[in-house]
Amino acid sequence: MRLIEVQELRRTFTVGRFRAKREVVAVRDVSFAIEAGEMVGYIGPNGAGKSTTIKMLTGILVPSGGRLEVAGLDPSRQRTDLARRIGVVFGQRTTLWWDLPLRDSFAVLQRIYRTSPRRHEQNLAEYVELLDLGDLLDTPVRQLSLGQRMRGDIVAALLHDPEILFLDEPTIGLDVISKGRLREFLRTLNATRGTTLMLTTHDLQDIEALCDRVIVIDHGTAVFDGALADLHREGGSTRTLVVDLVDEAPPISVPGATTRKVDGPRQWLSFPTDASAAPIVAAVAAAYDVADLSIQEPDIEDVIRELYSR
């Protein structure tokens, strides 16, 4: 079942005034469809048009052109009806009441969405358990850490059983452990409840952990739509093994990797993203005197840049 359908979606903004007035295209004829139960990453550099798209999908921004349907509704015309069926989480904004305990925000949400009290209690108990918020329910939101607040916001977005959850930079500013826990939770949510997820992020690991499918947008245009592995292949992105040798040496040569750069005892080797690092590390360690090793994951920005520059 198609939950989101976007055809030649377009949004322009008029900037400046008087004679300096000009039109800027934020989203340019973007088309895609998302099936129920999918987890889709919507990625692109800053200013690419990600948030503008999300704002149109959720109905708070009116498209300048194209067709748009979410859960069978026209978002901007049926914003209120749509709001009952979707959840939205912003990494950098909060829906929680700043001065009041978490519990109060959740109680108001039950009224907002008119969730049956039983369903509300069930969901609350389940999500609070999964996200480990039990001890924090009576803490005023202003005293929560970013990670705790984020988890609170996610619970807030889910209490009314939305079919679709939009997440805008959900892991921004979180530490590694919080990020991991959040991803784990979202995976569980999708698996057990079939909630459709659409997230924007700058964190490639979010995408790797969660999304079967990626849509890349740059300068308002969708430049890629497909599986993550294909994105890497198309983008020609590589992982990098940084090797610190004990002594300076000529460029390392091991099968499966190419040496890209040498700087004194430090060398950079690149290898394909879908290859395992283990045999390469083993080969290097066997043939050379290694002081230290580290692996750099490809930066999503680089992948996109490469994709776009071709």
Place this chain on the structure above:
Amino acid sequence: MIPLYVSVATRAFRRYSTYTAATLSGLFTNCVFGCIICFVYLALWDQRPNAGGYDASDAVTYVWLGQAMLMTVMVWGGGVTNDLAERIRSGDVAIDLYRPVPLIGWYVAQDVGRAGFHLLTRGLGPTIVGALLFDVRFPSGPVAWLGFAVAVVLALLVSFAVRFLVASTSFWLLDASGPNAVAFLMAAFFSGLTVPLVIFPGWSRDVVMALPWASYIQVPADIWLGKREGWDLLAGLGFGVLWAVVLFAACHLVLRRATRKVVVQGG
């Protein structure tokens, strides 16, 4: 919808009640200013007894009512609409728009909760202090009490609508501090907080009495003091209803324009 609004109003009440020190210091300020203005008015009414149809006792009562209404009705501007202006500026208003709740209703409910808290603290407090220190009058009967209560609710609604319109300018200007300053000056003068509108001379009195700000303090005070009774009382309330309806209609129009034409800030 009603349970939701009640739930929102209760939370707003609780939210304001978390800042005890601010409430107490504000209360103290109200009392100090109340006393100072009382002495000024007493000197004035000593020179011109019966100015504006008020005697000295009416005048001091008016002062304390003004102090009590100041925060309850948010005469000078501010309250939850300041949050709105800030949320428009930062783009957090997006969150308000995602909720399946009318934005205006959401903020009215919060403002009612806030007003409830301020009535019980910054309203009741100065009234009691004023009554202990000065010759303050109280309404003569249940009709006056009831009329006053309704007038205060109307004052709150009119004031809310004015503040909402001022905050909405942020959608276009991004910063409401200019409109805020203008609104502050208008309200400080035309609400009758500085001097009662009844002592304005001649035609200027008719003008200020017809402006929406007259419903903030002057009309409720006249009902309290028994200057408006019977049809006059009803006319005073009708005046508030009229402005509330007109201004709320304006709020709806402005908001509709804003949400269809304007960019929500931030990525």
